[in-house]
Amino acid sequence: MNGFGSFIAGPWGSVVAIAAMTLVTFLCRIAGVVVMSRVRITPRIERGLRALPGSIILATILPVVIDNGWPAMIALAAAIVAMAVTRIDIVGLLTGLGTLAVIRAFG
Amino acid sequence: MTLMPPALRPHFSIQGLRHGARAALPAFPGFIMFALAFGTAAAQKGLSLGETLGLSAFVYAGASQMVGLEIWQQVWTPATILTIMTVTAVVNARMIMLGATLQPWLKHEPLPRTALNLFLLTEAGWLIGTRYHNEGGRDVGVLLGCALILWLVWLVATFAGFFAGALVPEPRRFGLDLVMPIFFGVMLVPLWKGAKPALPWLVAGLVSLIVHALVPGYLFIIAGALAGVIAGMLIE
Numbered sequence: 526m527n528g529f530g531s532f533i534a535g536p537w538g539s540v541v542a543i544a545a546m547t548l549v550t551f552l553c554r555i556a557g558v559v560v561m562s563r564v565r566i567t568p569r570i571e572r573g574l575r576a577l578p579g580s581i582i583l584a585t586i587l588p589v590v591i592d593n594g595w596p597a598m599i600a601l602a603a604a605i606v607a608m609a610v611t612r613i614d615i616v617g618l619l620t621g622l623g624t625l626a627v628i629r630a631f632g
Numbered sequence: 633m634t635l636m637p638p639a640l641r642p643h644f645s646i647q648g649l650r651h652g653a654r655a656a657l658p659a660f661p662g663f664i665m666f667a668l669a670f671g672t673a674a675a676q677k678g679l680s681l682g683e684t685l686g687l688s689a690f691v692y693a694g695a696s697q698m699v700g701l702e703i704w705q706q707v708w709t710p711a712t713i714l715t716i717m718t719v720t721a722v723v724n725a726r727m728i729m730l731g732a733t734l735q736p737w738l739k740h741e742p743l744p745r746t747a748l749n750l751f752l753l754t755e756a757g758w759l760i761g762t763r764y765h766n767e768g769g770r771d772v773g774v775l776l777g778c779a780l781i782l783w784l785v786w787l788v789a790t791f792a793g794f795f796a797g798a799l800v801p802e803p804r805r806f807g808l809d810l811v812m813p814i815f816f817g818v819m820l821v822p823l824w825k826g827a828k829p830a831l832p833w834l835v836a837g838l839v840s841l842i843v844h845a846l847v848p849g850y851l852f853i854i855a856g857a858l859a860g861v862i863a864g865m866l867i868e
Contacts, residue, residue, distance in 0.1 A: 529710065530709065530710060533708045533709070533710065533713060534707050534708060534709065538705070538707065538708030538713075539679075539680075539683050539686075539708065540686075541708065541713060542700075542704075542705070542708055542712075542713055542716055543683065543686045543687055543690060543691065544690075545713050545716065545717045545720075546687070546690075546691045546696065546700060546716060546717065546720045547690040547691050548717075549717050549720050549721040549724070550691050550692070550693050550696060550720060550721075550724045550727070551750075551751060552721075553721065553724040553725055553726075553727040553728050553731075554724075554727050554730075554731055554750045554751060554753045555731060555747070555750050556727075556728045556731060557727070557728045557729060557730060557731025557732030557733070557734070557735065558731045558732070558734060558735045558738060558746065558750060559731075560728075560732065561731075561732045561735035561736075562735055562739060566736070569865050570865065572864045572865055572867070573861040573862065573864040573865035574729075574732060574733045574861065574864075575829070575864060576829070576832035576833070576836075576860050576861055576863065576864025576865075577729055577730075577732075577733055577857060577860065577861050577864070578733070578758075578759060578762050578819075578823050579820060579823045579824075579829075579830060579832070579833040579836070579860070580832055580833050580835075580836030580856065580857050580859070580860020580861060580863075580864070581726065581729070581730075581755065581836070581853070581856075581857040581860070582759070582816045582817070582819060582820050582823075582833075583820075583833045583834075583836045583837035583840065583856065583860070584836045584837065584839070584840035584852065584853050584854075584855070584856025584857045584859075584860065585755070585813070585816055585840075585853050585856075586813040586816045586817055587837040587840055587841055587856075588840055588841055588844035588852055589810070589813045590810070590813055590817075591841065593810060597810055597813070600807060600810065600814060601813065601814060601817045604814045604817050604818050605817055605818065605820065605821055608818045608821040608822075609821050612821075612822070614658040614815075614818050614819065615657060615658045617658075617814075617817075617818035617821065618658050618661065618811070618814060618815055618818050621807070621810075621814035621817065621818070622661075622807040622808065622810075622811060622814060623807070624807075625807030625810060625814075626807045629804065629807065
């Protein structure tokens with residue numbers, strides 16, 4: 526076994542693993558800024574980026590909520606309604622969690 | 633275009649840090665639940681406290697930490713290191729897009745502060761920062777303040793999960809297993825600017841559902857988000 530192989534087979538292996546995960550994650554975190562600082566932001570690119578926050582939210586939550594069935598869907602709807610009415614994020618969150626807890630307690 | 637006050641120039645202030653730390657509050661429950669779960673799982677898997685805290689402090693990306701645990705090794709080889717690197721990159725590739733939207737806001741910032749801000753980049757912090765930016769705010773301190781407090785919460789909850797995971801009550805009973813999706817749903821509301829700008833969201837949701845049904849893992853997030861961005865570029 527070569528030097529690096531025997532080094533990471535020892536106690537330093539997990540340190541190397543964490544460092545490797547940290548490195549690629551940091552590269553993902555900075556890549557967008559690095560690329561966009563070298564690209565001219567056209568109206569088209571701007572429209573695409575403006576669609577990102579809502580898109581990433583729906584892409585993240587829709588499969589999870591549907592997998593969890595109608596109690597999750599009702600809880601999500603309740604959270605969104607509470608947020609739309611009050612505009613206070615913590616109220617929306619607590620309404621959603623409370624609704625889910627009540628449905629599960631009685632469902 | 634409606635009449636808006638002239639946009640502020642990007643700047644940085646200590647008050648912004650405090651404002652950001654307060655604005656991060658609604659993301660706390662999700663961070664606490666996820667980090668508790670991670671700390672518990674890491675302890676069960678046999679990781680040391682140092683390894684567990686190291687992952688939370690430096691990798692600091694929940695989904696990739698959980699996936700990383702699944703392929704964690706007692707004895708590492710170059711091949712297994714390469715595997716965990718690749719899997720981590722795939723799960724975290726979506727962060728490339730988050731950073732892309734922040735670039736105009738951060739472009740006049742000093743490099744070390746931007747590096748720190750991006751090191752601490754998470755979806756929840758980014759959503760809170762994006763909401764603040766959409767409402768006209770330009771203080772980069774808000775983004776950093778939010779990121780710093782969330783990192784601290786993540787680390788403390790990881791520590792608690794490592795030692796006391798078994799003591800955490802059944803999360804399902806309080807709906808806490810869905811705390812992250814519900815928080816994200818709440819953050820959707822201030823983004824709403826009418827049905828037409830939301831069309832790409834619909835595309836994103838549909839694509840993520842299809843990918844989720846066909847491909848195991850977390851690929852559905854980046855596939856859906858990419859589809860939404862492309863739809864946004866195509867819809868005039």
